[in-house]
Amino acid sequence: MRIPSLPPLLPPPRRLLLVGGLALACLLFAALAYQLALAAFLDGEREAASRRLAFYALSLEGALARHEALPGLLALEPRLHQLLDHPQDAAAVAACNAYLQRAQAGAGISVAYLIDLQGHTLAASNWNQPGSFVGHNYGFRPYFREAAAGGLGRFYAVGVTTGEPGYFLAAPVREGGREGGAVRGVITIKVNLAASEAELSGGGDSILLADAAGVVFLAAEPAWRYRTLAPLPPATRAALAATRQYGDSPLQPLAPSHPLHDGTVRLDDGSRFTRELIMQSRPVGSLGWRAVLLADPADAHRSALGVGFAAAFALAFVLAVLAHQRLHRTRREELRRAQAELEQAIAERTADLTDKVAALRRTQAILSQTRDTAVQAGKLAVLGQMSAGMSHELNQPLAALQTFSDNAAALLELGRLDELRDNLVMIRQLTARLGRIVAQLKSFARKGPAEKRAVDVASAIDNALLILEPRRRELRATVELAPVPAGLAVQADATRLEQVLVNLLRNGLDAMQGQPSPRLHLAAGQRGDEVRITLRDEGTGLPEEVRSHLFEPFYTTKPAGEGLGLGLAISLTIIEGFGGRLEGGNAPQGGAEFTIILDAATATATPAGDHPCPT
Known part of the structure; x- marks a missing residue:
């Protein structure tokens, strides 16, 4: 809104005095608003800083506590006691070094080492590295003295041997591993706090x-x-x-x-x-x-300065309006029109926001529908990629049916009824086999809302393997399925769980393409209230750059035309929709490993694939 200049209704000296007084009032008001706003913003910044600091402190305390129990567990190892009994035994030293080296690698710590009561290091996980702790005396360290006295030693320091800082945790090695037994030595770990x-x-x-x-x-x-x-x-x-x-x-x-x-x-x-x-x-x-x-x-200063300027402008505006009301009463109608225009703009803006909210709801509905469509498209894509193998899988029994049908007609004409009966039995078995294949394909490809219920894990795995059977034979791969506990069931939708298993199994087979003896490992079991289904291939594993983008949509390592990079993203969406987790990484023995974690079912499970299929 444009504010007209003061009319020449006052003499120039009084006019100048009035303008100066108004300007001074605006400056004082701005200074006061700045101070009040700064105090408020600084309070907010301090509270936010305190929350951020509390979060970091809790995170650090969690990192420190993560390895608190490890020295006590290591102290129970019989090989440590044997070395303390025979410190000059080379075999005992080698066995202890190897054990500590494995413990260090498995726990993700910097180093683990055994110290006798004189402070001499008898064995260490870095025994074969430059800067090994073996042979060094650490009796002057506080963590050693605390552990030798029977407590848990904690200490942060720069390493005297390596020069690298770390958090040291030490526990006593007691006689016979018994609580209250005599202290024989000290087991110490060093944790790197670089993260x-x-x-x-x-x-x-x-x-x-x-x-x-x-x-x-x-x-x-x-x-x-x-x-x-x-x-x-x-x-x-x-x-x-x-x-x-x-x-x-x-x-x-x-x-x-x-x-x-x-x-x-x-x-x-x-x-x-x-x-x-x-x-x-x-x-x-x-x-x-x-x-x-x-x-x-x-x-905070910038925000407070903005408040100060806003306060000065607001006061100047109010004073200007009062001056206009006093000096130009005839302008009130113009102000009323401006107010009406402002209200109209607010009404239009409100209507616009209402339309945007409605559009947002429609977009959410479209996204939900798109997600379901993507899941269905993923299933159809898998079936399309395996169409050649499925065609072969169906053509073989169909060709056999034709042969047996011709034979049946000939045997009937010759009156050889016993042979005709055997022929009809073979036709019935082939027909049942075709029915199982087609029923499973129809069940896998059906489109419908997910229905979370108890699903038999063994049946879901068998159905997924049946769908991928042509691909397995094409690669001459071996599938090693560990025995699934009887009655093992999860809370899920049968069809979508099978789709996730097909995606993961197919990825595993593709990862071993070209290998002379590809092998795929499957296992399922229950741990507490959760069921874990683990799939591991014997391929080259997942590089670091792939693991960081593992579940991102449209990220794929396959050649162009062999995948869109949606399989794992869709699988993750499906599993999370069941309230579960999908984890992926490299197995310690090599190859990629994926684990499906779902809630165990408490009701009687329905076999996967035992649901209505469209005809």
Whole structure:
């Protein structure tokens, strides 16, 4: 809305004084609005920063607790006790090294090692690597002393042998593995917290983690690592030097910080943080660690500045309107018309939003229909790709039927009734075989809404294998199916579960194309309230770049024309629709492995494929 200029109804000096007074009022009002808005926005930023810090702290505590029980479990291994009894036995050393190496690889830790009560390392998972811990003495480390005293040792430090930082967990190895038995040695693991450090700079925040002494050991800014939050007392420095916790790091304090007001500081380190920062901190773990988050409040200042400008303009507008009402009463009709136009615009906007909501609902309905269509198209695509094999599968019994029918007519004319009877039995068996094949194809291809019910797992697997039988024979593949427990059933839709099994089985067969003796492994079993169906091929496995896009639509590694990349995406949608999970990756023994996880059925299962089919 355009606001006319003041009419020359006042003398120039008074007019200038009025304009100046109004401008000063607008500036003061803007300053007040800025201060109030800034306080509110900063409170919001502090609350958000506190929530983000709490999330990271919980994540880190989870990462620390993940391996808490591992040293205690390793301490029960008889090979460790045998080595402690005979530390000079080369065979015992080799056996213990091999065991720790397997434990390290399986648990995903940096290293595991066994220390005697004198602090000497007898065996380690890195025994055959440069920088091996074997032969080194770690009796000065706090985690060793705590574990040797019968407790669980926890310690974060820079490795004195490798120079690499890590989180150390140690447990006592007791006589006979019994609770309360005499401590014979100490088993220690080292966990790399690099993944947790990578999370420190996520979301645009800068987070650092300091120990109980105030030494920063994980930080979003590399320059802050092994600096201190405040100058260290000589006694603390001496204790850190005795344990060699941070090696030869000088442990200099960070740049000076100046508290401004609640939750805000100014950090002058000569780098990008030479301005006001929002600071939040909270304790982490049981070692007295503290996580500190520094967030840039620039967004709060910009938002508050916008509020200040808006307040100034709003006040100027109000004062201008009052002046217009006083000086130009004849303009009221124009204001009324503007108001009417504004209301009309609001009504039109409301109608437009209503139309958009209706369009959104229609779009959602179309998406739901498209999803069902994609599932049906996926089934038909599988049948289309196997049409040649199915044609052969049907032509063989049809040709045999024709031959036996001709023979039956000839035998009837010759009166050879016994042979005719045998001939008719063969015709009946071939007809039953054709009926089973056609019924399964009709069941697989039928279109209809998913009906979640109890489905027999063995029957679903058999039906999927029947559909893929031509492809299996074409590749001369062997399918090794572990015995399925009797009565094993899941909550699912039979047809769609078969479609997922066909997709996964076909992918496994395709992955082994060209191999001399392809082999596909299937197993199904119940674990608690869940049923797991596992399929593993003996192909080359899934490369890292493929695993990161495994369930993305239209992502495929097959040559052009052999797949659209929708099979796994549709399978994931189907399984999640049942409330289950579909997991994929590489099997430890090689090849790709997929696992279907569904709720176990509590009611009597209906055999897969035992449902009405369209005729």
